[in-house]
Amino acid sequence: MSGVLRISSALAWRNLWRNRRRTAIMLAAISVGAWAMIFLTALTQGMVNEMIRDGLSVLPGHVQVHHPDYRDDPSIANLIPVADGELEDRFDAAGFQDWSTRIRVPAVISSERETRGVTLLGIDPARERNFTFVDLETLDGRFLDGTEDRGIVIGRKLADTLETRTGKRVVVMSQDPDNELADRGFRVIGVYRANLPSYEEQFVLIGKRTAQQFLNVDDRVTEAIAIGDDFREVEPVLQEVRALMHGDPVTVNAWWDLDTYLGAMLPMMDGFVLVWVIVIFLALSFGLVNTLVMSVFERVREIGVMLALGMRPSAIRWQIVVESMLLLVFGLVIGNTLSFASTYAIRDGIDVSIVAEGMEMMGASARLVPDLTVDNVVLANVVVLVLGFFASLSPAWRASRYDPIEAITTVQ
Amino acid sequence: MTAVRCVDLSKTYRQGDQEIRALDHVSIDIDAGDFVCLSAPSGGGKTTLLNAIGGLDRPDSGEIYIAGERIDTLSKAELAELRLHRIGFVFQAYNLIPVLTARENVEFVMQVQGVGPAERRRQAEQILEEVGLEGMGERRPAEMSGGQQQRVAVARAIVSKPALVLADEPTANLDSTTSDELIDLFTRLNRHHGTTFIIATHDRRVMGYARRLVKMLDGRIVDDIRQHAA
Ligand SMILES: Nc1ncnc2c1ncn2[C@@H]1O[C@H](COP(=O)(O)OP(=O)(O)OP(=O)(O)O)[C@@H](O)[C@H]1O
Numbered sequence: 001m002s003g004v005l006r007i008s009s010a011l012a013w014r015n016l017w018r019n020r021r022r023t024a025i026m027l028a029a030i031s032v033g034a035w036a037m038i039f040l041t042a043l044t045q046g047m048v049n050e051m052i053r054d055g056l057s058v059l060p061g062h063v064q065v066h067h068p069d070y071r072d073d074p075s076i077a078n079l080i081p082v083a084d085g086e087l088e089d090r091f092d093a094a095g096f097q098d099w100s101t102r103i104r105v106p107a108v109i110s111s112e113r114e115t116r117g118v119t120l121l122g123i124d125p126a127r128e129r130n131f132t133f134v135d136l137e138t139l140d141g142r143f144l145d146g147t148e149d150r151g152i153v154i155g156r157k158l159a160d161t162l163e164t165r166t167g168k169r170v171v172v173m174s175q176d177p178d179n180e181l182a183d184r185g186f187r188v189i190g191v192y193r194a195n196l197p198s199y200e201e202q203f204v205l206i207g208k209r210t211a212q213q214f215l216n217v218d219d220r221v222t223e224a225i226a227i228g229d230d231f232r233e234v235e236p237v238l239q240e241v242r243a244l245m246h247g248d249p250v251t252v253n254a255w256w257d258l259d260t261y262l263g264a265m266l267p268m269m270d271g272f273v274l275v276w277v278i279v280i281f282l283a284l285s286f287g288l289v290n291t292l293v294m295s296v297f298e299r300v301r302e303i304g305v306m307l308a309l310g311m312r313p314s315a316i317r318w319q320i321v322v323e324s325m326l327l328l329v330f331g332l333v334i335g336n337t338l339s340f341a342s343t344y345a346i347r348d349g350i351d352v353s354i355v356a357e358g359m360e361m362m363g364a365s366a367r368l369v370p371d372l373t374v375d376n377v378v379l380a381n382v383v384v385l386v387l388g389f390f391a392s393l394s395p396a397w398r399a400s401r402y403d404p405i406e407a408i409t410t411v412q
Numbered sequence: 413m414t415a416v417r418c419v420d421l422s423k424t425y426r427q428g429d430q431e432i433r434a435l436d437h438v439s440i441d442i443d444a445g446d447f448v449c450l451s452a453p454s455g456g457g458k459t460t461l462l463n464a465i466g467g468l469d470r471p472d473s474g475e476i477y478i479a480g481e482r483i484d485t486l487s488k489a490e491l492a493e494l495r496l497h498r499i500g501f502v503f504q505a506y507n508l509i510p511v512l513t514a515r516e517n518v519e520f521v522m523q524v525q526g527v528g529p530a531e532r533r534r535q536a537e538q539i540l541e542e543v544g545l546e547g548m549g550e551r552r553p554a555e556m557s558g559g560q561q562q563r564v565a566v567a568r569a570i571v572s573k574p575a576l577v578l579a580d581e582p583t584a585n586l587d588s589t590t591s592d593e594l595i596d597l598f599t600r601l602n603r604h605h606g607t608t609f610i611i612a613t614h615d616r617r618v619m620g621y622a623r624r625l626v627k628m629l630d631g632r633i634v635d636d637i638r639q640h641a642a
């Protein structure tokens with residue numbers, strides 16, 4: 001560093017110590033601002049993660065396989081053109097964290113009093129136990145105990161609407177692949193609760209084999225899903241499933257293609273973080289610029305002396321910018337430390353069940369585990385430093401434009 | 413050789429309806445190595461003339477040459493360069509940098525010039541000794557008396573041995589002993605290094621040392637006397 005830069009930096013440093021109260025207030029503001037940016041972002045990220053994880057674990061999984069026409073017409077006519085036994089063998093051999101094959105078709109369910117449209121799921125309960133939206137602990141009755149179970153499990157909301165309950169019978173109607181009506185009576189063996197009330201209304205579950213018989217589709221399914229380690233890193237799973245299904249006329253999709261609502265969450269979250277960080281920065285920048293302007297104003301005279309002695313205006317600008325950057329860097333160090341500390345303190349999550357009523361509507365769980373991502377931390381710090389640099393340019397510019405004579409003769 | 417040449421300098425300040433002629437057609441040549449005192453009653457135009465010569469202030473009209481180079485047409489950056497390397501300033505008020513110690517204030521110009529730290533320190537300590545501030549190098553301006561601060565300002569102006577020193581009332585806050593020592597230092601620098609001095613002063617003792625005494629009144633030069641230095 002040249003002599004000029006060094007003396008300018010030294011002057012910047014000492015000037016911070018000159019008005020300690022002001023420096024301390026500014027540092028506190030920057031620290032709290034950075035903390036608010038980073039910690040609250042971590043909380044929100046945690047909430048979004050939970051929403052997506054919940055949403056994905058429920059039905060879509062990370063990657064899905066369908067008949068090419070299934071998405072436009074999710075009916076039993078559009079079966080995966082590979083035998084289920086074969087599918088199961090392939091997926092089992094691939095070593096995914098979790099996988100399943102199932103039947104999912106629209107159906108109508110009737111009690112003696114009411115009739116409702118629902119989505120009928122024919123599942124292998126042993127496979128889906130890990131990632132079903134059915135809360136097994138609060139289940140009234142029992143869950144399916146195999147693919148050939150002859151009972152049906154329905155949601156609490158639906159049970160209320162149908163005015164039915166465990167032990168009663170209902171009739172399910174749907175179509176078979178030849179567009180013939182298929183109907184069959186089931187005994188309600190379980191009434192489940194789910195995080196999302198809408199699930200309780202929409203989904204009814206029966207055994208996979210039972211569904212195949214009922215719908216006349218010997219050893220076939222409508223979808224196969226695979227779940228990897230991390231919902232943000234789906235690409236490897238996607239590749240793997242594509243390889244498994246190579247040569248078969250099927251479509252393979254990642255979860256964000258299938259659930260556009262959840263798929264929109266991640267980019268929306270990124271956008272939200274950026275806006276949030278910038279909004280806090282704007283509030284901060286008023287304080288920062290004001291502090292710099294004040295401190296420059298108090299130094300008119302010595303800035304004049306430096307100019308008169310032959311220091312270049314650019315060195316004066318450097319001095320003010322360094323002063324601002326020092327404030328920001330120290331504020332950020334404290335703010336980051338606070339954020340890490342508070343994230344660590346609640347690393348196991350905080351119980352938000354008091355406010356969870358509302359959040360569950362959106363698919364969030366009652367436990368909030370903060371997620372401090374490198375991306376978000378870097379973003380917050382970079383925004384503060386880069387925008388802070390630009391914010392300090394105007395006071396710096398002002399200081400460097402003083403007329404030395406006027407500055408020197410200014411009585412202070 | 414001519415160190416400073418001013419040709420027909422005028423500078424007018426407006427104060428409401430009033431026009432103040434701070435410089436009124438001033439022309440003067442100052443030889444390199446000369447020791448000149450500018451004397452005038454308060455408001456006579458001394459500071460205005462020194463500031464113009466030092467390139468801190470632009471005259472309304474006229475020309476200024478330093479060592480043959482015209483400076484009143486230079487850019488701000490060029491003027492800064494000129495002041496940094498060729499002119500030492502002692503301002504009328506002390507104008508030290510409050511966050512720097514006495515020694516750092518003295519080193520300031522050298523540091524901006526790019527002189528290395530060891531050399532800076534050596535020169536700064538030597539000059540502080542010469543102005544009688546031995547052992548005070550680590551004090552900040554607020555911890556020194558007016559006279560001590562003034563001596564730091566003088567030390568800062570002469571430490572890098574500029575060819576031209578412009579001093580505005582350098583002895584105003586000093587007792588007679590200290591101001592004698594200071595003038596002594598000026599004359600030594602003048603003799604050994606050929607430094608040209610232009611000193612604005614009311615102080616008769618300082619005038620006594622001058623080889624040339626220029627008297628001003630209301631922005632005009634009214635007398636120009638060559639005398640034998642005491
Ligand atoms: N910025 C200014 N605005 C208006 N008038 C000014 C300004 N600077 C100087 N003057 C006027 O110009 C005249 C010359 O001022 P100058 O400072 O050169 O005098 P001086 O000889 O240095 O006086 P002193 O011995 O009191 O320092 C004075 O009348 C002063 O009031």
Ligand SMILES: [Mg+2]
Nearest residue numbers: 458459504580
């Ligand atoms: Mg004056």
